[in-house]
Amino acid sequence: MIFRIFEKKELRSLFEILAAHNKIVGPVEIGRDKDKNPVYAFAEVSDFNSIKLNYTTTKLPAKRYFLPFQEDLSTFRIEAGNWQKTIDYNAKEPLIFFGLHACDINALNKLDKVLLHSVYPTPYYAAKRKNMFIIGIDCVPQSFCFCRSMGSDTALHGFDMFITDLGAKYFVEILTDTAYNFLKNIKTEEPKEKDHVLYMKTAAERNKKFTAQVETTDLAKILDMEFQADVWKQWGDKCLACGTCSNVCPTCYCYGVEETVNIDLKGARKTKSLYSCNLIDFAEVAGGHNFRPERHTRLKYRYYHKHRGFVEAFEESLCVGCGRCGQSCLAGINVPEVIASVRGGKIK
Amino acid sequence: MKPKLKFTDVTTQPPDTQRRKNDLSSFEYTHRAEITSVYPLTDMETIYRIQVIDPEERRRFKFVPGQFVMLEMPGIGEAPFSISSSPSIHGEVELCIRKAGNLTNFLSKVGRGSHVGIRGPFGTGFPMEEMRGQNILLIAGGLGLVPLRSPIAYVQENRSHFKEVNIIYGTKSPAHLLFQYQYDVWSKDDINLNIIVEKTDPAWKGSVGLITESLLKILTGRDSEFYHNTYAIVCGPPVMFKFVCNMLNKFHVPMQKMFVSLERRMHCGMGKCCRCNVGSTYTCLKGPVFDYWTVMNLKEAI
Numbered sequence: 001m002i003f004r005i006f007e008k009k010e011l012r013s014l015f016e017i018l019a020a021h022n023k024i025v026g027p028v029e030i031g032r033d034k035d036k037n038p039v040y041a042f043a044e045v046s047d048f049n050s051i052k053l054n055y056t057t058t059k060l061p062a063k064r065y066f067l068p069f070q071e072d073l074s075t076f077r078i079e080a081g082n083w084q085k086t087i088d089y090n091a092k093e094p095l096i097f098f099g100l101h102a103c104d105i106n107a108l109n110k111l112d113k114v115l116l117h118s119v120y121p122t123p124y125y126a127a128k129r130k131n132m133f134i135i136g137i138d139c140v141p142q143s144f145c146f147c148r149s150m151g152s153d154t155a156l157h158g159f160d161m162f163i164t165d166l167g168a169k170y171f172v173e174i175l176t177d178t179a180y181n182f183l184k185n186i187k188t189e190e191p192k193e194k195d196h197v198l199y200m201k202t203a204a205e206r207n208k209k210f211t212a213q214v215e216t217t218d219l220a221k222i223l224d225m226e227f228q229a230d231v232w233k234q235w236g237d238k239c240l241a242c243g244t245c246s247n248v249c250p251t252c253y254c255y256g257v258e259e260t261v262n263i264d265l266k267g268a269r270k271t272k273s274l275y276s277c278n279l280i281d282f283a284e285v286a287g288g289h290n291f292r293p294e295r296h297t298r299l300k301y302r303y304y305h306k307h308r309g310f311v312e313a314f315e316e317s318l319c320v321g322c323g324r325c326g327q328s329c330l331a332g333i334n335v336p337e338v339i340a341s342v343r344g345g346k347i348k
Numbered sequence: 349m350k351p352k353l354k355f356t357d358v359t360t361q362p363p364d365t366q367r368r369k370n371d372l373s374s375f376e377y378t379h380r381a382e383i384t385s386v387y388p389l390t391d392m393e394t395i396y397r398i399q400v401i402d403p404e405e406r407r408r409f410k411f412v413p414g415q416f417v418m419l420e421m422p423g424i425g426e427a428p429f430s431i432s433s434s435p436s437i438h439g440e441v442e443l444c445i446r447k448a449g450n451l452t453n454f455l456s457k458v459g460r461g462s463h464v465g466i467r468g469p470f471g472t473g474f475p476m477e478e479m480r481g482q483n484i485l486l487i488a489g490g491l492g493l494v495p496l497r498s499p500i501a502y503v504q505e506n507r508s509h510f511k512e513v514n515i516i517y518g519t520k521s522p523a524h525l526l527f528q529y530q531y532d533v534w535s536k537d538d539i540n541l542n543i544i545v546e547k548t549d550p551a552w553k554g555s556v557g558l559i560t561e562s563l564l565k566i567l568t569g570r571d572s573e574f575y576h577n578t579y580a581i582v583c584g585p586p587v588m589f590k591f592v593c594n595m596l597n598k599f600h601v602p603m604q605k606m607f608v609s610l611e612r613r614m615h616c617g618m619g620k621c622c623r624c625n626v627g628s629t630y631t632c633l634k635g636p637v638f639d640y641w642t643v644m645n646l647k648e649a650i
Contacts, residue, residue, distance in 0.1 A: 305625065
C-alpha cells in the first residue's frame, strides 16, 4: 500500500480535474428530517460545493449504481410466432464514487463474493462493478453504527484510494495505479512520521465514538440453537413485513424476475426487481404452498441468511453494521437489539 | 495524460464454459429449443418433449437424473422444472408440467413446434453410479413421480446394475395417476410397482391408503442386509417427506443413502436470487437433491 498526504484545498482540484472528464457520484444533502438534521443521498455531482464529505450515513446505500432496483435482463423481438433475444448488461460508462464510507465499501466486497467470485458470476453486476473507481473517505461513527462489531469499520480493499481527514491535511491510501496516476494531477507529499502518529491518533479517537455493538462470538451457532426461540415470534409480531430493511440494506441482493409483453405485442422484456425476504410471497411456490407464511419466519430467515448462512459460505457475515435497516424500520426493529435478544436478552 | 477512466466492456470477455467461475456469458444464455411433442397425461398434467435446436448445443447438452432446467416463454415467464426423461438422450428433455400459474397455463395452450428457451441443466442429481449393486426404493407422492421418472429410465437402461427395485407411488385418486402407459414396461423390466391411492373409485382394484402403508409392507420382515444395502429416492409434497424419511430411518436405511428432491421457488437457478434458500442453503446449487443427513442439518427443509 502506498500512502500520501496533501493539503485540503487540493481535493477540490482533484475533484474538478476528474469531473471534467468523468461522471462522479457522491454524497449530497437532499433535505432535512423532522428534527432538522440533514438527509444525505448518493447522487451525480458536477460541482465540488454540493458534495458533503462530512456526511453521515445516507438513507439509501449506493446500491442503485451497481444493483439497480429494477433492470431488464433481456428483451425480445417477437415476429410471426418467433422470437429473438437481446441481452444488455446495462453498463455504459465508468463512474467515480467520490466519498464512500468503509461500511459501504465492505458491502461491495461482500457482494463481490457472491455475485462475482462464485459459480455463475452475474454479468449485470460485473459490468458495473468493473467500471467503478472508488474514493473512500473516513467517517464519524453515529449512535446506530455497529460496523466495528462486524469488522467493517475499516476497508482493506475494494477501493482505489481512501482519504482520511487529519485536520489540516488529508491522508490517502492508494491501492491502484489508476488512483496513483490521478493523484499526479495535484500536489501530494510523502507522509512523515508525525503524520503517521497523527493518523493513528485520529483512528483511535474515532474508535472511542462507537456506542452500538453486536456480540458476534459464536453467533452462527447460537442462531442455530435458538431457531425455535420465542423472541423470533415477538419480533415477528412487531414486523410489518414491508421489506424496507432490504431496500435500504447495502448487501441485500435477492430478487424476483418477471416477464411482460410490450403493448404493441411485438416485443417482450424480462425484468429483474430487487425483492425482500420479508415480503409474504417470497418463498411461495406454484400451487400456493408457502414455506414461510408467518412474518416471524421470514424475519428470522433474513437474520439467518445474513449472520449464519453467509458466514458458513464465506466465513464472514453479510451485514456491515451500517445500521440503515434499524434507522428506517417503521417498527423500530434493529440488528443489535434482535441479536441481543436471541442471545438471551430481553426485548425492550 | 487526460484523467479519464477507460470503459471496461465485459461483453467482449470470451465465454469460458470450462471454468464457470469466470464465465459471464452463460448467466443469461438460453438454449433455443423446440417443443417437439405435447402429450396430455391427465386434465392437469402434460408431458412436453423439448429439443435444443442448435446441433452443436444439442450434442453438449447433458444432464443427470434429478437435475432441473429453467424453461422460458418470452414475455410470459420463466420457471424451474425437473427433468423427467432419460439422461442417455442428449439435447432433449421431457418435462411433465401441471397447470398451476401464468407460465404453465400459457404452456397448456401452445402446440408442438413452438420455440421456448431452456437454461441449465442446474443443481445436483441422484448418484446413480454409487447405487450400483444395491436395492433401490423410488418413493413418490403425487407430482413427485415426475423427477423420479429420470432415475427410473436410468434403472431400466442399466437394470443389471441394481438388485431389487421398487417404485412406491401414492396419489389422491386413480384419476391423478401419472405415466400410466408406462407401468407395464416398468414391470416387465422387473421394477416392482406399488401404487396406492387415498380415495378410490369404482374401477380401482389396487391398494387404498397412505404411501407409508405401502412402504411399511415392503420394509417389514427384511433382514439387515437389505436395509443397509438399499438406496431410497424420495420426492413428494412437503408433508410426505417427514413420514417417509422417519420410517426409512426407523428401519436403519443409512441416512447417506436416502435422497430427497426438494421443491422451492426459484427465479435464477444459479445461486443469486435467494428465493430457493432453505435455512440459508441454495436449493438450486446444493440441491434440489440432498441426502437425508444434509436435510436434517437444514432448518425448515421438510
